[in-house]
Amino acid sequence: MGSIGSTSSQLFTGGSAFSQQLAQVIQTAVTQASAPITQLKSQQSSLTGQQSELNTLASKFQSVQTAIDSINSAAGDGAYAATSSNTAVTTASVSSGVMAGSYSVTVGSLGSETNAMSGSGLTLVTDPSSGNIDSSTSYTLSINGQNYTITDSNGTLNGLADAINTSGAGVQATVVNVGSPTAPDYRLSVQSSEYAPDTIQLTDSSSTQLLNTLATGSYVTYQVNGQPATPVDATTRTVTISPGLAVTFAGTGTADITVGQNTAGIAAALNSFVSAYNGAVQELNKNRGQNGGALSGDSVVYQLQGALRNIVDYIAPSGNVNGLASIGLSFDESGNLQFDQSTFNEASPSDVLSFFGSEIGSGFLQNAENVMTSVTDPTTGMLPQATQSVTSELSDIGDQISSDQNNVNQLQQTLIQQMAAADAAISSLEQQLTEITGLFNAQQVQILQSKQL
Numbered sequence: 001m002g003s004i005g006s007t008s009s010q011l012f013t014g015g016s017a018f019s020q021q022l023a024q025v026i027q028t029a030v031t032q033a034s035a036p037i038t039q040l041k042s043q044q045s046s047l048t049g050q051q052s053e054l055n056t057l058a059s060k061f062q063s064v065q066t067a068i069d070s071i072n073s074a075a076g077d078g079a080y081a082a083t084s085s086n087t088a089v090t091t092a093s094v095s096s097g098v099m100a101g102s103y104s105v106t107v108g109s110l111g112s113e114t115n116a117m118s119g120s121g122l123t124l125v126t127d128p129s130s131g132n133i134d135s136s137t138s139y140t141l142s143i144n145g146q147n148y149t150i151t152d153s154n155g156t157l158n159g160l161a162d163a164i165n166t167s168g169a170g171v172q173a174t175v176v177n178v179g180s181p182t183a184p185d186y187r188l189s190v191q192s193s194e195y196a197p198d199t200i201q202l203t204d205s206s207s208t209q210l211l212n213t214l215a216t217g218s219y220v221t222y223q224v225n226g227q228p229a230t231p232v233d234a235t236t237r238t239v240t241i242s243p244g245l246a247v248t249f250a251g252t253g254t255a256d257i258t259v260g261q262n263t264a265g266i267a268a269a270l271n272s273f274v275s276a277y278n279g280a281v282q283e284l285n286k287n288r289g290q291n292g293g294a295l296s297g298d299s300v301v302y303q304l305q306g307a308l309r310n311i312v313d314y315i316a317p318s319g320n321v322n323g324l325a326s327i328g329l330s331f332d333e334s335g336n337l338q339f340d341q342s343t344f345n346e347a348s349p350s351d352v353l354s355f356f357g358s359e360i361g362s363g364f365l366q367n368a369e370n371v372m373t374s375v376t377d378p379t380t381g382m383l384p385q386a387t388q389s390v391t392s393e394l395s396d397i398g399d400q401i402s403s404d405q406n407n408v409n410q411l412q413q414t415l416i417q418q419m420a421a422a423d424a425a426i427s428s429l430e431q432q433l434t435e436i437t438g439l440f441n442a443q444q445v446q447i448l449q450s451k452q453l
Contacts, residue, residue, distance in 0.1 A: 111195025
């Protein structure tokens with residue numbers, strides 16, 4: 001409903017001299033009955049503001065969590081980097097489980113793929129989208145003695161190449177023109193996907209062999225630290241020479257691979273952490289003081305502030321780096337966290353990594369993860385619990401407003417009916433009074449007239 005007062009006036013129209021007073025009775029009663037609804041709507045508005053602010057804080061703390069996760073990544077696998085003394089021979093990358101170390105890698109051969117092509121004695125194909133080298137629709141592709149059934153439902157050379165590529169045989173088929181532009185001669189070319197002396201053959205339904213080997217492939221060969229005496233054969237140019245250390249061969253020769261600790265990624269992640277931390281603190285500060293925001297005075301604000309301090313106040317039980325101040329993190333006069341990378345660079349990488357530890361292990365990161373779990377855990381976290389409490393209260397108030405409004409509407413309708421009945425009774429009495437007054441006045445006139453005669 002709209003304005004209760006105006007609605008009452010619009011719904012009740014009396015015909016007696018007291019109709020306005022009766023309408024005012026309805027208006028007054030409805031206004032008084034609606035007072036609790038007005039109060040509930042005020043609470044609803046306040047809770048909606050709290051809900052919005054809690055969502056904003058959840059976003060801010062998610063940024064803090066993301067920054068902590070970035071530090072964890074940088075302090076884990078990202079804390080190591082691999083370099084090659086000769087990138088023309090090798091390049092290297094690290095992944096989970098890598099360890100610091102040095103390796104001498106000698107590449108004897110980059111290997112080659114096996115290449116085969118359909119022969120010149122087969123059907124001449126001048127248009128691969130309509131012609132084919134053979135009239136069969138079913139073929140057998142043999143790779144190192146393993147057979148694959150190839151079905152060319154299109155009956156074209158393009159269709160045959162596509163069927164081979166989708167067969168899972170581990171080869172690459174293409175169509176090439178070995179003729180001139182004016183006299184094309186399209187052939188089927190098949191290349192192995194690995195560096196090895198593979199055998200490749202395609203036979204039709206009558207067992208006719210359709211491919212000639214142009215070049216037999218060879219293995220990639222390499223040694224690590226001179227071992228083994230007979231070089232290792234590989235079918236790929238990227239090999240794992242140590243847990244978490246992959247080396248890609250670019251040429252033949254010898255290159256030294258060095259895996260060392262690298263804290264540059266941690267420094268970048270710390271900058272992100274400082275920004276996210278300050279953002280969360282500034283949002284919390286909006287809800288403090290006499291003119292604070294929607295959560296002013298709410299205990300969750302102080303709990304969240306305490307959680308943030310528990311992260312940055314962490315002190316390691318041992319080690320040369322025992323706190324964030326040791327690696328350049330401190331607070332300025334305004335209470336904002338700041339990062340001095342020059343101080344960070346002075347610290348030993350091993351001491352830095354020892355201080356940070358990991359989210360599931362120990363150190364600063366484990367403490368930070370535990371704190372953030374207490375804040376964001378969907379079941380027990382203080383932010384989800386506070387949000388759920390407000391959401392539940394909003395739902396209850398919404399239900400109460402709806403119930404109270406129904407009661408007010410019912411009261412209004414009852415009063416309208418009662419006042420309409422009263423107005424009708426008054427109108428009837430007014431009509432009787434008018435009639436009696438008329439009779440009385442007429443009688444008085446007759447009396448005066450008779451006296452004059």
